[in-house]
Amino acid sequence: MDFKRLRILRELADRGTVGATAEAMKVTPSAVSQQLKTLQEELGVVLVKKSGRGVRLTEAGLAMAGAAAEVSTAMARAEATIDTYRRGWQTHVRAAFFPSAAEMFLPGLLHRVKAIDGLHFEAHFEDPNVAGFAGLTADYDIVLAHSVDGPDVFARLGLTVVPLLDEPLDVAVPEGHALAGKSTLRAEDVIGFPWMGVPEGFPFDTVLRQIEVQADSPAVRAQTFPDLRVLEALVSAGHGLSLLPRYTALKNQGRGFVLRPLAGVKASRSIVALARPDVAARTTIQQVLTLLKAEAQSVAEAPELRDAAHLN
C-alpha cells in the first residue's frame, strides 16, 4: 500500500470529485482514476462508487480516507521533526510546564537557554492529572511533572526521569491568625480549623490523614479548588487553612497569609522532568535538561528561601 495513493483517496474525500482532486495534486483526472483503481485492486475493496456523473466514496472508502489522514499527520510530524535538525542538531525544543513549575522555573530558564546559539525553546502550559503527564511525552520533548509518591511512578512507565526539586508542603495561615505567631505548627494546633484542599495530585488528603492520626481527631474538610491562587485568597480572607507547596506560595507570602511548616508530618511533592528515553538521549535535550537542573537548584537555594530558612 502506497502513501501517495492514500493521499489521493484522502484528497478525494475532501474535494468530492476526481477532477478537483487531480487539480489539487497537479495531475490529470486520468492519473487519479488510475491510481484509485490500482488501490482498490490492491486492497480488494470497493472504495468509490459512481453516483450520477460524479463519484461517491463507499463506507470503506471513507474509513480508509480517515486512516489516510492519520498517516498524513504522522508524515507531517516526520517533516516537522526534520525541520528541527536542519542545522545538524535539534534546534527546536518543546517543553510542557504545569502552572507552578512555569512560575518557578521559566523566568530563569529562559535566560539560560539563550546561551545555546540557534536554539528555539518553546514553553507550553499543560495542567493534566498525574496520569496525564506521561502521555504528554508523546507531544513534547520535555514534560515537567509533579508526583506525590516520589519520582518512581514515571520511571515505571519506561520514561527517563530527571529529579529537579523536592518541594515541602506548608500550612498557609491568615495573617493575624492565632497560629501565625508560632514558627512551627503541630497537628494539635491545626486540627480544629477548616481546610481548603490543593488540587488533585497533591498529597492533600494523605497529609490531612496524618494530621488526624497525630491529633487523634477528625479534620474539617471544606471545598477543594484546582488553583493555588484561589486557595491563597481564601486563606487570606480567613476562610480556613490550606496546604500549599512552599516555593510556589512563598513569593506571595505576606499578601494576607503566612506559611508555617508542619512538625511531625512528612509532606512534599517531587518535581521532575520527563522525557521518552530516545528523546532524552539527544545532546540538545541533555543540554536543556542540564540547564533545567541548574535552574531548579538555584530556585531551591534562592536568597528569599534562605531568608525563610526558619521554615525548615
Place this chain on the structure above:
Amino acid sequence: MDFKRLRILRELADRGTVGATAEAMKVTPSAVSQQLKTLQEELGVVLVKKSGRGVRLTEAGLAMAGAAAEVSTAMARAEATIDTYRRGWQTHVRAAFFPSAAEMFLPGLLHRVKAIDGLHFEAHFEDPNVAGFAGLTADYDIVLAHSVDGPDVFARLGLTVVPLLDEPLDVAVPEGHALAGKSTLRAEDVIGFPWMGVPEGFPFDTVLRQIEVQADSPAVRAQTFPDLRVLEALVSAGHGLSLLPRYTALKNQGRGFVLRPLAGVKASRSIVALARPDVAARTTIQQVLTLLKAEAQSVAEAPELRDAAHLN
C-alpha cells in the same frame, strides 16, 4: 518524502548495517545506499555517518527513524482498517466497556450481535476516569461511558453520544441494619453513619453534600475504593453505608446488604455509548448501537427490576 525511504531508514535503525537492511527488504545493499543518499539530499540533513567499516545513524537519523516508526504504525492501522471491510462492509467492531457496563450489557448484547452474520464483535475492558473516555474513541469504534453531569460533557467534545440508561444511585445498607426496615431513606436517616465512597466519576460527593444540606449536619466520610464489589463487601460487613448504582448492585442484593432509594435527593449517573461522528455514521456501527440501545432498554425493564419496583 517517500514512505518507502522512511521504512529503509527505520529498518537501518533496527538492523544496524546497510547489508542487513538490504537483506531484510530483499534488495541489494547498493539500492539501500542509494535511497538513503536520496533521502538525505531531499531532506537536507545528514542521517548516517560512516563509522568504522559500517555506518551509524546521527541524532537526526535516529529522530527520523522514530518518526518513521510512527508513520509505519499509522500505515498498519490503515491496513487493519481495510481488513474489516473485505466483505464490502465493516465486519469488525471493537467496543470498550467499563466494568459495570460490561456486567450489565455484555451478556445480552453478545447474543444480539450473533444475529448479524459475519460480524466479529470484540469487547474490551477499560476503566478510565471521566476525561479518559473520550480519548478511547480513537482506539475503539464504540466506547461505553458514564457521566455524572449528564451526557452533554461528551457531546461538547464533538463526539456522537447515544444515551443508553439513566441509573439511579441507591443507599446500600447491611442486612439486619436498623435502616433496612424502611423502604425509603431520607437524609436525616442516613446522615449519622460512616460512608464508603464509590469510585471517582460517580457523584458520590455531590450526593453526599446534598444529604448534608438536607440533614443540616456533616456526614462521616470513610475511605473510597475503586471497586464496587469491595464496597458491597464492606457494607455487608457492617462498616457503613455506601451509594451504589442500582442496576449493577441489584444483582448482588441479598448477599449481606440491601438497596434503599433516597428520597428528596436526586442521584444518578447516565450511561452512554460514544463514538467519533464519522465512525458512528457507518451502517455496521449503527446496527450495533441499535442493538446496544435495545439491550439497555431490556436491562432497565428486566423482571428482577420490576420485582424491585418498590425502589422507585
Place this chain on the structure above:
DNA sequence: AAATCCATGAAGTGAGGCTACAGGGCGGCG
C-alpha cells in the same frame, strides 16, 4: 600485507505512473 567485510559509485534495465487523447454515461437546458 593479504584477506575480508562493508558501503558506495556508475551504467543499464524495467516497472509503473504520468500525459494526451478518445470514448461513454449522466444531467441540464433550450
Place this chain on the structure above:
DNA sequence: CGCCGCCCTGTAGCCTCACTTCATGGATTT
C-alpha cells in the same frame, strides 16, 4: 426531446526512478 457539456475512465506512449550488476575503496582482522 435531443443536443450540449461535465465528469469519469480507458488506451497508448513516454519518461522518471528504483533496482541490479559490477567495480572500487576504506577499515578491520590475522
